[in-house]
Amino acid sequence: MPTSVLDIPTWQRPAPTTEKLDTVQLACIDLAKWPDRKEELVEDLRHAVTDVGFWAIENTGITDDEVVRQMSIGSAFLDLPLDEKRKHPCNFAEGKFFGYREGVRIMGDSGVVDNSEALCLPKVTASLAQEWPVEYDWLQPFKPEIEAFQCKVHERILDPLLRLFALLLELPEEYFSAPHAWHRPSEDHLRYMRYTPNSREVDEQLKDKQYLNGHTDFGLVTLLFAQVVQGLQILTADNEWKHVPFIPDSIVVNTADILSFATAGYLKSTIHRVVRPPEDQARVRRMGLFYFSRAAWDFPAGVVAPSPVLERLGLYKPDEQPVEPVSGLEFTRARVKHSWDRPVYADDEFKRGFSVGGLAVKTDYEAAS
Numbered sequence: 001m002p003t004s005v006l007d008i009p010t011w012q013r014p015a016p017t018t019e020k021l022d023t024v025q026l027a028c029i030d031l032a033k034w035p036d037r038k039e040e041l042v043e044d045l046r047h048a049v050t051d052v053g054f055w056a057i058e059n060t061g062i063t064d065d066e067v068v069r070q071m072s073i074g075s076a077f078l079d080l081p082l083d084e085k086r087k088h089p090c091n092f093a094e095g096k097f098f099g100y101r102e103g104v105r106i107m108g109d110s111g112v113v114d115n116s117e118a119l120c121l122p123k124v125t126a127s128l129a130q131e132w133p134v135e136y137d138w139l140q141p142f143k144p145e146i147e148a149f150q151c152k153v154h155e156r157i158l159d160p161l162l163r164l165f166a167l168l169l170e171l172p173e174e175y176f177s178a179p180h181a182w183h184r185p186s187e188d189h190l191r192y193m194r195y196t197p198n199s200r201e202v203d204e205q206l207k208d209k210q211y212l213n214g215h216t217d218f219g220l221v222t223l224l225f226a227q228v229v230q231g232l233q234i235l236t237a238d239n240e241w242k243h244v245p246f247i248p249d250s251i252v253v254n255t256a257d258i259l260s261f262a263t264a265g266y267l268k269s270t271i272h273r274v275v276r277p278p279e280d281q282a283r284v285r286r287m288g289l290f291y292f293s294r295a296a297w298d299f300p301a302g303v304v305a306p307s308p309v310l311e312r313l314g315l316y317k318p319d320e321q322p323v324e325p326v327s328g329l330e331f332t333r334a335r336v337k338h339s340w341d342r343p344v345y346a347d348d349e350f351k352r353g354f355s356v357g358g359l360a361v362k363t364d365y366e367a368a369s
Protein backbone atom coordinates (compact mmCIF):
# COMPACT_ATOMS: atom_id res chain seq x y z
CA MET A 1 0.00 0.00 0.00
CA PRO A 2 1.43 3.43 -0.83
CA THR A 3 2.33 5.44 2.25
CA SER A 4 2.23 9.17 2.57
CA VAL A 5 3.66 11.58 5.11
CA LEU A 6 0.03 12.56 5.68
CA ASP A 7 -0.71 9.10 7.14
CA ILE A 8 -0.37 9.67 10.84
CA PRO A 9 -1.87 7.75 13.77
CA THR A 10 -5.47 8.72 14.43
CA TRP A 11 -5.90 10.41 17.79
CA GLN A 12 -8.10 8.33 20.08
CA ARG A 13 -10.54 10.19 22.28
CA PRO A 14 -10.25 9.06 25.93
CA ALA A 15 -13.37 7.84 27.74
CA PRO A 16 -15.54 10.43 29.52
CA THR A 17 -15.32 10.51 33.30
CA THR A 18 -17.87 8.63 35.36
CA GLU A 19 -17.32 10.96 38.30
CA LYS A 20 -20.12 13.35 39.19
CA LEU A 21 -18.62 16.83 38.98
CA ASP A 22 -19.95 20.18 40.06
CA THR A 23 -20.56 21.56 36.57
CA VAL A 24 -21.88 24.85 35.29
CA GLN A 25 -25.03 24.93 33.20
CA LEU A 26 -23.91 26.32 29.85
CA ALA A 27 -26.20 28.34 27.63
CA CYS A 28 -26.48 27.03 24.10
CA ILE A 29 -26.15 28.83 20.78
CA ASP A 30 -27.57 26.79 17.91
CA LEU A 31 -25.81 27.88 14.75
CA ALA A 32 -28.37 26.01 12.64
CA LYS A 33 -30.39 29.21 13.18
CA TRP A 34 -27.74 31.26 11.31
CA PRO A 35 -28.47 33.35 9.25
CA ASP A 36 -32.25 32.96 8.90
CA ARG A 37 -33.13 33.35 12.56
CA LYS A 38 -30.63 36.05 13.51
CA GLU A 39 -32.94 37.94 15.85
CA GLU A 40 -33.54 34.79 17.88
CA LEU A 41 -29.80 34.11 18.00
CA VAL A 42 -29.08 37.62 19.25
CA GLU A 43 -31.42 37.00 22.18
CA ASP A 44 -29.83 33.59 22.83
CA LEU A 45 -26.42 35.25 22.83
CA ARG A 46 -27.56 38.03 25.15
CA HIS A 47 -28.62 35.40 27.65
CA ALA A 48 -25.36 33.46 27.16
CA VAL A 49 -22.98 36.37 27.60
CA THR A 50 -24.70 38.14 30.42
CA ASP A 51 -25.20 34.95 32.47
CA VAL A 52 -21.90 33.06 32.52
CA GLY A 53 -19.72 34.28 29.68
CA PHE A 54 -19.08 30.68 28.60
CA TRP A 55 -21.54 28.93 26.34
CA ALA A 56 -21.71 25.97 23.96
CA ILE A 57 -22.26 26.18 20.23
CA GLU A 58 -24.23 23.38 18.64
CA ASN A 59 -24.56 22.58 14.95
CA THR A 60 -21.14 24.04 14.37
CA GLY A 61 -20.83 22.71 10.82
CA ILE A 62 -17.45 21.23 11.78
CA THR A 63 -17.53 17.42 11.74
CA ASP A 64 -16.06 15.16 14.39
CA ASP A 65 -13.77 13.67 11.72
CA GLU A 66 -12.36 17.14 11.04
CA VAL A 67 -11.74 17.71 14.75
CA VAL A 68 -10.15 14.27 15.22
CA ARG A 69 -7.90 14.90 12.22
CA GLN A 70 -6.68 18.18 13.77
CA MET A 71 -6.16 16.46 17.11
CA SER A 72 -4.13 13.80 15.26
CA ILE A 73 -1.94 16.43 13.57
CA GLY A 74 -1.41 18.22 16.87
CA SER A 75 -0.60 15.01 18.77
CA ALA A 76 1.80 13.82 16.10
CA PHE A 77 3.61 17.17 16.16
CA LEU A 78 3.85 17.18 19.94
CA ASP A 79 5.25 13.61 19.76
CA LEU A 80 8.25 14.89 17.76
CA PRO A 81 11.61 15.06 19.55
CA LEU A 82 12.08 18.18 21.67
CA ASP A 83 14.96 19.39 19.46
CA GLU A 84 12.62 19.44 16.50
CA LYS A 85 9.81 21.23 18.36
CA ARG A 86 12.27 23.84 19.61
CA LYS A 87 13.09 25.00 16.09
CA HIS A 88 10.44 27.74 16.29
CA PRO A 89 9.76 28.61 19.93
CA CYS A 90 7.14 31.25 20.79
CA ASN A 91 9.09 34.48 21.14
CA PHE A 92 7.55 35.68 24.41
CA ALA A 93 10.20 38.38 24.87
CA GLU A 94 8.55 40.04 21.86
CA GLY A 95 5.05 39.03 22.94
CA LYS A 96 4.56 36.55 20.12
CA PHE A 97 2.47 33.41 20.60
CA PHE A 98 3.25 31.74 17.26
CA GLY A 99 5.21 28.48 17.31
CA TYR A 100 5.98 25.98 20.07
CA ARG A 101 5.39 26.72 23.76
CA GLU A 102 7.36 24.35 25.90
CA GLY A 103 6.24 23.48 29.45
CA VAL A 104 9.15 25.08 31.27
CA ARG A 105 7.71 27.63 33.68
CA ILE A 106 7.24 27.04 37.39
CA MET A 107 3.68 27.09 38.69
CA GLY A 108 3.41 29.87 41.26
CA ASP A 109 5.47 29.15 44.37
CA SER A 110 4.94 25.36 44.16
CA GLY A 111 8.27 24.57 42.49
CA VAL A 112 6.33 22.30 40.08
CA VAL A 113 7.05 22.67 36.36
CA ASP A 114 4.18 23.36 33.94
CA ASN A 115 2.90 20.06 32.49
CA SER A 116 1.45 21.55 29.32
CA GLU A 117 2.89 22.34 25.91
CA ALA A 118 1.37 23.81 22.78
CA LEU A 119 1.81 24.49 19.09
CA CYS A 120 0.19 27.74 17.93
CA LEU A 121 -0.25 28.38 14.22
CA PRO A 122 -1.10 31.73 12.66
CA LYS A 123 -3.85 32.03 10.09
CA VAL A 124 -2.49 30.76 6.78
CA THR A 125 -3.01 33.99 4.86
CA ALA A 126 -0.78 36.08 2.62
CA SER A 127 -0.83 38.91 5.17
CA LEU A 128 0.73 36.63 7.79
CA ALA A 129 3.02 34.57 5.57
CA GLN A 130 6.10 35.77 7.46
CA GLU A 131 4.69 34.41 10.75
CA TRP A 132 4.31 30.80 9.61
CA PRO A 133 6.94 28.51 11.25
CA VAL A 134 8.83 27.41 8.15
CA GLU A 135 11.41 25.63 10.35
CA TYR A 136 9.08 22.67 10.87
CA ASP A 137 9.68 20.50 7.80
CA TRP A 138 7.36 17.88 9.27
CA LEU A 139 4.42 20.27 9.36
CA GLN A 140 4.59 21.65 5.83
CA PRO A 141 2.60 18.87 4.06
CA PHE A 142 -0.28 19.51 6.48
CA LYS A 143 -0.41 23.23 5.78
CA PRO A 144 -3.26 23.11 3.18
CA GLU A 145 -5.60 21.16 5.47
CA ILE A 146 -4.69 23.34 8.46
CA GLU A 147 -5.51 26.39 6.36
CA ALA A 148 -8.83 24.87 5.27
CA PHE A 149 -9.75 24.04 8.85
CA GLN A 150 -8.78 27.46 10.24
CA CYS A 151 -10.66 29.21 7.47
CA LYS A 152 -13.78 27.09 7.99
CA VAL A 153 -13.75 27.81 11.73
CA HIS A 154 -13.26 31.50 11.03
CA GLU A 155 -16.01 31.76 8.44
CA ARG A 156 -18.59 29.41 9.99
CA ILE A 157 -18.16 30.20 13.67
CA LEU A 158 -16.13 33.31 14.45
CA ASP A 159 -17.56 35.53 11.73
CA PRO A 160 -21.25 34.87 12.63
CA LEU A 161 -20.44 35.33 16.32
CA LEU A 162 -18.79 38.70 15.70
CA ARG A 163 -21.82 39.77 13.67
CA LEU A 164 -24.15 38.67 16.44
CA PHE A 165 -22.14 40.64 19.00
CA ALA A 166 -22.49 43.75 16.85
CA LEU A 167 -26.25 43.23 16.47
CA LEU A 168 -26.60 42.62 20.19
CA LEU A 169 -24.98 46.01 20.77
CA GLU A 170 -27.18 47.61 18.04
CA LEU A 171 -24.07 48.42 16.00
CA PRO A 172 -23.72 47.93 12.24
CA GLU A 173 -23.47 44.18 11.72
CA GLU A 174 -19.90 44.39 10.41
CA TYR A 175 -18.53 46.52 13.23
CA PHE A 176 -16.33 43.67 14.56
CA SER A 177 -16.41 41.24 11.65
CA ALA A 178 -15.07 43.58 8.92
CA PRO A 179 -11.83 44.53 10.74
CA HIS A 180 -11.44 40.86 11.68
CA ALA A 181 -12.06 39.41 8.23
CA TRP A 182 -10.12 36.22 7.48
CA HIS A 183 -7.43 37.79 5.29
CA ARG A 184 -6.66 40.67 7.68
CA PRO A 185 -3.58 40.40 9.93
CA SER A 186 -4.09 39.56 13.60
CA GLU A 187 -2.46 37.31 16.20
CA ASP A 188 -5.33 34.78 15.85
CA HIS A 189 -4.09 31.22 16.06
CA LEU A 190 -5.10 27.61 16.01
CA ARG A 191 -3.68 26.00 19.15
CA TYR A 192 -2.93 22.34 19.78
CA MET A 193 -2.30 21.98 23.49
CA ARG A 194 -1.42 18.91 25.51
CA TYR A 195 -1.17 18.30 29.24
CA THR A 196 0.95 15.35 30.38
CA PRO A 197 -0.37 13.66 33.53
CA ASN A 198 1.34 14.39 36.84
CA SER A 199 1.48 11.97 39.74
CA ARG A 200 -0.93 12.63 42.58
CA GLU A 201 2.04 13.55 44.81
CA VAL A 202 3.19 16.24 42.39
CA ASP A 203 -0.32 17.64 42.06
CA GLU A 204 -0.66 17.87 45.84
CA GLN A 205 2.07 20.53 45.72
CA LEU A 206 0.10 22.68 43.27
CA LYS A 207 -2.23 25.28 44.71
CA ASP A 208 -5.75 23.88 44.17
CA LYS A 209 -4.06 21.27 41.90
CA GLN A 210 -4.02 23.93 39.18
CA TYR A 211 -2.45 23.12 35.82
CA LEU A 212 -3.24 26.58 34.49
CA ASN A 213 -3.84 29.51 36.80
CA GLY A 214 -7.04 31.53 36.70
CA HIS A 215 -6.87 33.96 33.78
CA THR A 216 -8.80 35.70 31.06
CA ASP A 217 -8.02 35.31 27.37
CA PHE A 218 -6.55 38.18 25.40
CA GLY A 219 -8.68 38.46 22.26
CA LEU A 220 -12.36 38.76 21.36
CA VAL A 221 -13.52 35.19 21.97
CA THR A 222 -11.84 31.81 22.34
CA LEU A 223 -13.31 28.72 20.68
CA LEU A 224 -12.63 25.49 22.59
CA PHE A 225 -13.39 22.28 20.73
CA ALA A 226 -15.23 19.80 22.97
CA GLN A 227 -12.81 18.53 25.64
CA VAL A 228 -13.52 15.06 26.98
CA VAL A 229 -10.87 15.21 29.71
CA GLN A 230 -12.28 17.35 32.50
CA GLY A 231 -10.28 20.02 34.26
CA LEU A 232 -11.50 23.31 32.80
CA GLN A 233 -13.30 25.41 35.39
CA ILE A 234 -14.85 28.85 35.31
CA LEU A 235 -15.27 31.35 38.10
CA THR A 236 -18.99 32.04 38.41
CA ALA A 237 -20.63 35.31 39.43
CA ASP A 238 -21.06 33.69 42.87
CA ASN A 239 -17.28 33.38 43.07
CA GLU A 240 -17.32 29.59 42.80
CA TRP A 241 -15.15 27.45 40.53
CA LYS A 242 -17.35 25.11 38.48
CA HIS A 243 -16.40 22.50 35.90
CA VAL A 244 -17.23 23.05 32.24
CA PRO A 245 -19.11 19.91 31.10
CA PHE A 246 -18.08 17.81 28.11
CA ILE A 247 -20.69 18.27 25.39
CA PRO A 248 -19.86 16.04 22.40
CA ASP A 249 -19.65 17.82 19.02
CA SER A 250 -19.91 21.25 20.60
CA ILE A 251 -17.57 24.18 20.69
CA VAL A 252 -17.38 25.97 24.00
CA VAL A 253 -16.82 29.71 23.68
CA ASN A 254 -15.73 32.33 26.14
CA THR A 255 -15.60 36.10 25.85
CA ALA A 256 -12.21 37.71 26.25
CA ASP A 257 -10.48 41.02 26.99
CA ILE A 258 -10.98 42.89 23.71
CA LEU A 259 -14.76 42.48 23.79
CA SER A 260 -14.72 43.49 27.42
CA PHE A 261 -12.81 46.71 26.63
CA ALA A 262 -15.02 47.41 23.60
CA THR A 263 -18.11 47.21 25.82
CA ALA A 264 -16.71 48.89 28.96
CA GLY A 265 -17.14 45.58 30.81
CA TYR A 266 -20.73 44.91 29.67
CA LEU A 267 -19.38 41.70 28.17
CA LYS A 268 -17.21 40.17 30.86
CA SER A 269 -13.88 38.57 30.15
CA THR A 270 -14.49 35.17 31.69
CA ILE A 271 -12.06 33.96 34.36
CA HIS A 272 -11.15 30.31 33.92
CA ARG A 273 -8.45 27.83 34.91
CA VAL A 274 -7.48 24.18 34.48
CA VAL A 275 -7.13 21.74 37.40
CA ARG A 276 -6.11 18.08 37.76
CA PRO A 277 -8.70 15.90 35.99
CA PRO A 278 -10.86 13.46 37.99
CA GLU A 279 -9.06 10.26 39.04
CA ASP A 280 -10.43 8.11 36.19
CA GLN A 281 -8.92 10.62 33.71
CA ALA A 282 -5.84 11.72 35.63
CA ARG A 283 -3.53 9.32 33.81
CA VAL A 284 -4.42 10.20 30.22
CA ARG A 285 -2.90 12.97 28.15
CA ARG A 286 -5.28 15.88 27.83
CA MET A 287 -5.14 17.00 24.21
CA GLY A 288 -6.98 20.20 23.36
CA LEU A 289 -7.81 22.13 20.21
CA PHE A 290 -8.62 25.85 20.24
CA TYR A 291 -9.09 28.81 17.95
CA PHE A 292 -7.95 31.98 19.71
CA SER A 293 -9.24 35.13 18.06
CA ARG A 294 -7.16 38.21 18.76
CA ALA A 295 -7.64 41.89 17.96
CA ALA A 296 -6.75 42.75 14.38
CA TRP A 297 -3.37 44.49 14.24
CA ASP A 298 -5.04 47.81 13.45
CA PHE A 299 -8.12 47.42 15.68
CA PRO A 300 -8.30 50.19 18.29
CA ALA A 301 -8.07 48.37 21.62
CA GLY A 302 -9.59 50.14 24.59
CA VAL A 303 -12.10 52.12 22.53
CA VAL A 304 -15.67 51.61 23.68
CA ALA A 305 -17.93 50.85 20.71
CA PRO A 306 -20.48 53.62 19.95
CA SER A 307 -23.34 51.30 20.81
CA PRO A 308 -26.82 52.59 21.64
CA VAL A 309 -27.11 49.76 24.18
CA LEU A 310 -23.95 50.89 25.97
CA GLU A 311 -24.99 54.52 25.71
CA ARG A 312 -28.30 53.77 27.42
CA LEU A 313 -26.41 51.97 30.16
CA GLY A 314 -24.10 54.96 30.60
CA LEU A 315 -21.13 52.85 29.52
CA TYR A 316 -20.38 54.64 26.25
CA LYS A 317 -19.17 58.18 26.81
CA PRO A 318 -18.10 59.81 23.53
CA ASP A 319 -15.95 62.43 25.28
CA GLU A 320 -13.95 59.88 27.21
CA GLN A 321 -12.58 57.83 24.34
CA PRO A 322 -8.78 57.60 23.92
CA VAL A 323 -7.57 59.99 21.23
CA GLU A 324 -4.73 57.72 20.17
CA PRO A 325 -5.90 54.23 21.15
CA VAL A 326 -3.40 51.43 21.43
CA SER A 327 -3.49 49.15 18.39
CA GLY A 328 -4.57 45.52 18.57
CA LEU A 329 -1.03 44.50 17.68
CA GLU A 330 0.60 46.58 20.41
CA PHE A 331 -1.94 45.48 23.00
CA THR A 332 -1.71 41.77 22.16
CA ARG A 333 2.09 41.70 22.14
CA ALA A 334 2.23 43.56 25.48
CA ARG A 335 -0.41 41.22 26.94
CA VAL A 336 1.42 38.08 25.86
CA LYS A 337 4.75 39.44 27.08
CA HIS A 338 3.31 40.33 30.46
CA SER A 339 1.79 36.88 30.96
CA TRP A 340 4.36 34.61 29.41
CA ASP A 341 7.79 36.24 29.41
CA ARG A 342 8.47 35.21 32.99
CA PRO A 343 9.99 32.09 34.58
CA VAL A 344 7.19 31.71 37.15
CA TYR A 345 3.48 31.73 36.34
CA ALA A 346 1.26 34.23 38.10
CA ASP A 347 4.01 35.76 40.25
CA ASP A 348 3.38 38.98 42.16
CA GLU A 349 4.57 41.17 39.33
CA PHE A 350 2.14 39.45 36.98
CA LYS A 351 -0.73 40.06 39.38
CA ARG A 352 0.05 43.78 39.56
CA GLY A 353 -1.18 44.09 35.96
CA PHE A 354 0.26 46.51 33.44
CA SER A 355 -0.59 49.38 31.23
CA VAL A 356 -0.07 49.89 27.52
CA GLY A 357 -0.79 53.08 25.55
CA GLY A 358 -2.88 54.42 28.42
CA LEU A 359 -4.93 51.23 28.73
CA ALA A 360 -4.78 49.68 32.21
CA VAL A 361 -4.96 45.88 32.20
CA LYS A 362 -5.94 43.98 35.32
CA THR A 363 -4.38 40.53 35.75
CA ASP A 364 -5.16 39.38 39.27
CA TYR A 365 -7.69 36.58 38.99
CA GLU A 366 -7.78 34.93 42.40
CA ALA A 367 -11.25 34.05 43.64
CA ALA A 368 -12.17 36.29 46.57
CA SER A 369 -12.11 34.14 49.70
Ligand SMILES: O=C(O)CCC(=O)C(=O)O
Pocket: 193, 212, 217, 227, 231, 232, 272, 273, 274, 288
Ligand atom coordinates in the same frame (compact mmCIF):
# COMPACT_ATOMS: atom_id res chain seq x y z
O1 LIG B 1 -6.94 23.57 28.45
C1 LIG B 1 -8.01 24.15 28.55
O2 LIG B 1 -9.08 23.54 28.65
C2 LIG B 1 -8.07 25.66 28.58
C3 LIG B 1 -6.78 26.33 28.18
C4 LIG B 1 -6.85 27.81 28.30
O3 LIG B 1 -7.67 28.37 28.99
C5 LIG B 1 -5.88 28.65 27.57
O4 LIG B 1 -4.95 28.09 26.96
O5 LIG B 1 -6.04 29.90 27.58
Ligand SMILES: [Fe+2]
Pocket: 215, 216, 217, 222, 272
Ligand atom coordinates in the same frame (compact mmCIF):
# COMPACT_ATOMS: atom_id res chain seq x y z
FE1 LIG C 1 -7.76 30.50 28.53
